[in-house]
Amino acid sequence: MTDNQINRTHIDPEKFAFHFLDSLQKEAPHGDIEQLAKQRLAAYLSAYYLIEDFNNLENKSFNSADNNDETLSHLSYSALLERISQLNKY
Structure with a gap:
């Protein structure tokens, strides 16, 4: 294993998306189950594809041999948020 393989950041998209769903409101306002299901599906897919990106x-x-010093795991928090906002196409 190279140093890059050891230090690489990887997030499991499925686990992240399910944990994200767990953080959302559990009950549908005004009993609208279908609307809640649609919102939760959109939230799950957005979280899943964001982590894949x-x-x-x-x-x-x-x-990329030229960009080893600019990996996402070495960015500051604000720089990481900027990079993620560039990925957010949803």
Whole structure:
């Protein structure tokens, strides 16, 4: 294993999306179950694909010999948020 493989950041998209759903409101306002299901599905898919994009960008950064110093795991919090906002197409 190379140093890059050891230090690479990877987030499991499915686990992240389910944990994100757990943080949301559990009951439908006014008993609208269908609306709640649609909102939770949209939240799950957004979280899942956001993490997939993050992982792909992280892999791309690690695989690029020219960008090894700019990997997402070494960015400051504000720089990381800026990079993630660039990925958020939803």
